[in-house]
Amino acid sequence: MSLKPTTALMDFSLINKRQRACLSLAVVGLLLSAPVQAVIPTPESLVTTGELAFEPSPAAAESLTEMPIVSASSGEQAKSIPNVDVDDKQNKQAEALLAEWRYQVKEDHLAQHLTWRRLLYFLDDKTSLFNKDVSKSLIDDPTFFLSDSSQQNSQQNSQRDGQQDASAEMDAMLVALSEEVAASQGMNSHGANLHSSSSHSKTSANNSVICRFPARTHWLAGILGIDSHHLQADCPAFDDWMTMLAPEQLSVMFAEEYLDSPTSAFAHTLLRIDSKASVADPSQIHHAYALNDTVDGNPDDAFAIYALKSTIGAYSNVIEIDPYPMKLAKYLKDDERDAWTYQLDLTPEETKQIIRHVWETKDLDIPYYFSTDNCASEILRLIDVVRFEQNLRAQLPYAVVPSDVINLLDNEGLLLDARYTPSDSTVRQAQSNKAKTATDFGYRASTKNAARNINSTEYNLMSSMSDDLETVINHGIVASDNNPVDRHPLQMAQVSIGQRGDNSYIDLGLRSGFHDTLDRTSGFPQFFSLEALDARLRFYDTDGDDDELDSLVLENFTVVRGRSFNPINTDSRGKTWGASIEATRVNDGSQESGRDHLVGSVGYESGWSWAFGTPRPGTGEMPPQLCYTLLSGQAQAGRGISKGFRVGAGVNMGCRYQINNQLRAQAQLQLPYWYHGGSGESNVHGHYWQPISTLGLQYDIDKKQALRINSSYEWQNRI
Known part of the structure; x- marks a missing residue:
């Protein structure tokens, strides 16, 4: 495989004997070439440690010390030697990294790891009505894959598609990462500015593999032992998105069944993304965001057509990221549906990894199946990405409804505290109940006009949400007997x-x-x-x-x-x-x-x-x-x-x-x-x-x- 020229990772001392340097380069070229490294077992000395991406063998280290380089500390250029330049060193460094990573992937069978397959949307579903035993990614968008049928895999010498083969996509990811890591380290060692503010630089950075696939990169870095300092990249779009969401904690919000809207008759679930501010005070909902997976249907279709297309996957799903108050107001005020919110037992790092994965998939066309792959099943799929051992999604029946997901999460011990938020009609009913009780006990006389004002949506504006829709108000209403965990x-x-x-x-x-x-x-x-x-x-x-x-x-x-x-x-x-x-x-x-x-x-x-x-x-x-x-x-x-x-x-x-x-x-x-x-x-x-x-x-x-x-x-x- 032809590798893009990059800049070398390491600086070595320069010696004066040109002949010895040329001989050493030949040895290094043989030892560090990708074909040789792919078959030679990797000694412990090559395992990632400290600040370097790998530790060279003694022979390689001796040869590499004779390479001419530019000293990052002094900034002085060494003597020029024919056929040896920065691009060659960077290329060889990328090949060395790639060989080391390929060896570890092969030894640990990482390409078939459940987490990797789930990051690629290989569901491996044994129960799904439409995707049972389908051993390929559910996504057919070519932008989601680095390996395609036009690329030749240098390790296996065969043509493979990333949608069909998780191993091919793993190898393509390693190739891209090795090039970017070698390039970034080379640029650092030569004093290059990685954080250019130019529009062109930002566009190029956003298209890097580290920026496009932050969840894959993060998982691979952890499992391959790649130092995070070697994965520094300027990703303006992704960084701005993460700064906006500031994810620290995830909760599941359940809006109860609403028969007056057929598409809401089976209830709805979404994820609440909490920042540090809304974690400290859950009532401050203006510091939180809603992650909502729903159907991207045609509103002009007749209901029967809409329902049929939603059932057979003729529509795509759409991932919506909105301010949480806007979504909560829709359920509490517009539909007048009570809501239950359950904090998920996930660490802040697991929360961030889920959001990284959402970044990778949020703009893709993925089929939406009303009864099997919907708002509820997507929550379990996202948790499975960070908790592969629990295999939540596979525990669901053919038809998936939101309350099933809530009960499964509760049975698996993933739900922490539950918060009840009454709808506007429930708040009015609580007032009406209180007034009737006071009348029955003779505390105060009730008039028809007073009762009418309590029941009126025009005159009674009391709600669980503040007037500016930024805060949840606790009116001291006892939770109704509608917690889906109890059904x-x-x-x-x-x-x-x-x-x-x-x-x-x-x-x-x-x-x-x-x-x-x-x-x-x-x-x-x-x-x-x-x-x-x-x-x-x-x-x-x-x-x-x-x-x-x-x-x-x-x-x-x-x-x-x-x-x-x-x-x-x-x-x-x-x-x-x-x-x-x-x-x-x-x-x-x-x-x-x-x-x-x-x-x-x-x-x-x-x-x-x-x-x-x-x-x-x-x-x-x-x-x-x-x-x-x-x-x-x-x-x-x-x-x-x-x-x-x-x-x-x-x-x-x-x-x-x-x-x-x-x-x-x-x-x-x-x-x-x-x-x-x-x-x-x-x-x-x-x-x-x-x-x-x-x-x-x-x-x-x-x-x-x-x-x-x-x-x-x-x-x-x-x-």
């Missing part, structure tokens, strides 16, 4: 026994997420209801007596079903609504033999809800009991039902009662009116009412286990 697992298995008419059955179910209104409430937003990818198989014990029932059926497959409750008598802002997409078994009331048909179903609800009861003292929680009335519309299609379809409209009414911390009950009455279209058959109805009443009861055994009783009855004379 039940999102993936739930279900085993049920039941009776339908004269037939008994067993249900086996699996729900990927999230939570329904009967589930254990701790860790979730109040009245939260969202289920996704829920499948249930039913085994009937018919004994051959019922020809209408198969012994094994798919009872239900829910793609998504949820309800957003915003009670009108609370400080929660928004409307109450619900939606569902599922395949489910229904009874067709239009005909006598219309039992048990599998149909595809889409539904939407909108209406009102009310909360009642006494909330926990000192909190901003709403009252614990809930009732609702929803106007509903549904469309269903399936081969077994009359005309192959039916559409319905009606009313759904229900109440959920929190009996105690472990026991809840829910009752609901559905009043749909179905229409199939006209029929010429006298015994087939084209339209009809089909009321359905349901009752549910759940008792929580612990965080992971519960007992539930469900019953339903269809008030239709043909069923």
Whole structure:
């Protein structure tokens, strides 16, 4: 490989015998050439020590002492010797460094080290749905790699691509580093100014390998024992960025689920970058920054297209670095979502290394997968870069949601103190609760106008953030019971026994997420209801007596079903609504033999809800009991039902009662009116009412286990 001429690292004494110098140079050229060094074992004398990048062997040292140089101390130029100049010495120094580093890399198998592969975005993922067992970098941007298919690797004498081969990229990195280290040391020894203020010098410096890949350089320097003084470079862009962020500590911020925005329905996580000032006083958020990994989607796309592209990786991710107050205000004030912040158990040096790696990757086009490679998984990937032994990302299931990441970090002992920050609606609700308590105990009289002013977003401007959005204000509100660390697992298995008419059955179910209104409430937003990818198989014990029932059926497959409750008598802002997409078994009331048909179903609800009861003292929680009335519309299609379809409209009414911390009950009455279209058959109805009443009861055994009783009855004379 042809090496760029550089300046020598070391100064040696000049002797007067020209013939001896020429002979020595020949010996040095042989001993220090890259091909020879690549195969000759490196003695301990070549290991990096002290101020020099390497310690030469006695023979090499004797020869090198006869090289003519420019003395850095005296500034006097030695006598000129033919074919020996500064460029030659610098070139040989780079070759010597490269040979030493290659030997150590080979001996310690450093090119396959997990940290190196993660720095290159080799995920080595055994669980990812889209990238399982893919042994290449997820990044296809050529600017991220020094080794490409056009470069020839001098060590292996083969052409390799850095995206496909971590070893090739390691070697290309070593080549570049050896040249820059030799050049910088040579310039230092000859009094060159490395910190030129000219625009051209800064542009060139920003493009150096030390400036482009500071995380790779830092890791290699530590593991190869390269003295940090030999890696000095003028990196204006990177240095200004690090000065702005001043990273000392990282925390994970969790913004709770927000059903009124479909893209926020599964919650959100981001990293808070703290400087020394915000570490000393966490309320001084204007000294902190937010590192947010999100989808770079097209806002003009319809929601269905947006969701599909986000799921299949058709959009890229984007890394946003913003002042932390701006991001926090979006969640607390705009969306009115409570936030939890957890300090990560990382050292300041690990924090800086993560930020160095972010610098290397922040401008790259990386596919974004809503369910697998998203804001939550990226946090684990960054921690894995500095904690390779914990292998956090590989511990996640196929679908990754923010609360899973919080629970995993907690289980791994990586979360330190937790800080709760109530949203604006929670602050208003806390005031409302306090005023109602004072009224109930006769401390003060309440008027409708006073209550209206508390609930009004126009008149009540109290918030957890100061008016200048620079400080978090503590209003003394007790933390709500929505800390995601306390929630039940999102993936739930279900085993049920039941009776339908004269037939008994067993249900086996699996729900990927999230939570329904009967589930254990701790860790979730109040009245939260969202289920996704829920499948249930039913085994009937018919004994051959019922020809209408198969012994094994798919009872239900829910793609998504949820309800957003915003009670009108609370400080929660928004409307109450619900939606569902599922395949489910229904009874067709239009005909006598219309039992048990599998149909595809889409539904939407909108209406009102009310909360009642006494909330926990000192909190901003709403009252614990809930009732609702929803106007509903549904469309269903399936081969077994009359005309192959039916559409319905009606009313759904229900109440959920929190009996105690472990026991809840829910009752609901559905009043749909179905229409199939006209029929010429006298015994087939084209339209009809089909009321359905349901009752549910759940008792929580612990965080992971519960007992539930469900019953339903269809008030239709043909069923």
